[in-house]
Amino acid sequence: MHQNQGQTAPRPLRPGDWVEVRSLAEISSTLDSEGKLDGLPFMPEMIQYCEKRFLVSKRAEKTCYGHRQRKFGNAVHLADLRCDGGGHDGCQLGCLLYWREDWLKSVPGPDLTGPASNNSAPPNLVTRKVFLDGDVRYVCQATELGKLSTEIKMWNIGQYYGEIRAGNLTLAQEIKQISRWFFTWLEWRFFKSTSKKQTTPSFQTETISPGDLVEVRPKNEILQTLTKQGHNFGLAFSAEMLTLCGNRYRVVNNVRQMIDEETGKMRVMKRSCLTLDSATCKGAFKCCPRANYHFWRDEWLKKVSES
Numbered sequence: 001m002h003q004n005q006g007q008t009a010p011r012p013l014r015p016g017d018w019v020e021v022r023s024l025a026e027i028s029s030t031l032d033s034e035g036k037l038d039g040l041p042f043m044p045e046m047i048q049y050c051e052k053r054f055l056v057s058k059r060a061e062k063t064c065y066g067h068r069q070r071k072f073g074n075a076v077h078l079a080d081l082r083c084d085g086g087g088h089d090g091c092q093l094g095c096l097l098y099w100r101e102d103w104l105k106s107v108p109g110p111d112l113t114g115p116a117s118n119n120s121a122p123p124n125l126v127t128r129k130v131f132l133d134g135d136v137r138y139v140c141q142a143t144e145l146g147k148l149s150t151e152i153k154m155w156n157i158g159q160y161y162g163e164i165r166a167g168n169l170t171l172a173q174e175i176k177q178i179s180r181w182f183f184t185w186l187e188w189r190f191f192k193s194t195s196k197k198q199t200t201p202s203f204q205t206e207t208i209s210p211g212d213l214v215e216v217r218p219k220n221e222i223l224q225t226l227t228k229q230g231h232n233f234g235l236a237f238s239a240e241m242l243t244l245c246g247n248r249y250r251v252v253n254n255v256r257q258m259i260d261e262e263t264g265k266m267r268v269m270k271r272s273c274l275t276l277d278s279a280t281c282k283g284a285f286k287c288c289p290r291a292n293y294h295f296w297r298d299e300w301l302k303k304v305s306e307s
Contacts (some may be wrong), residue, residue: 209256
């Protein structure tokens, strides 16, 4: 909701603030003919959260797109609200949703009485474009990030101060995250420079399904499944994923298809992979708040007892 002339602008939202997602009617009034506000789409998957209250988890001062850091702004992430792909033909990426501040209002705390029912008709939200040759290109928040942001150069020190100023991280947390990643990166580079495997080795795996409790295998076991490029049947492992070895997680999804954010096309995986609850990207040395899921092969995980 835009401020009237002469009114003091509200304080920008910060991590830890409670907010209520505005009604669908209120949000619809902020959207253009393509269902966007300042270029950012409001998606069908977000309607279910209208008139409900959530904690702000991070400010989206920057994001990643095409493996590069980008300057963003005027948006936040709420709790761990992710896209379920229901409005985009079942995309399974599970992206963290972006919320314009105009779609939210500050509240003192959680709603103990429960949200009001929402019977509003959904607005005209564009989720795909079909071309004359039948080619389908999807439109979602991820596909639009490149148009809404500008690249941040790697040596731009201001990006780290920006995360502290936004309340996303403290200085101590940034130093710890970057240091931990750096030493793991050295170990990762050593592996890639000494490994001689050109093709993915074959290993017997157990069947792992969504809902299973798993443990990330030790580093030495995972490295044995990778080529010298760090791939397993084309799927890249990353240095940051090494920091998760030994941790236990719940399997969220068995990913078979996802929208390519750079092309807008639906990609079907030749070999499915898994996503794990809370095992998300921390942005390595860039401290990016986008928190995309890491992708995991069965060979990198083992099922563990619920007890």
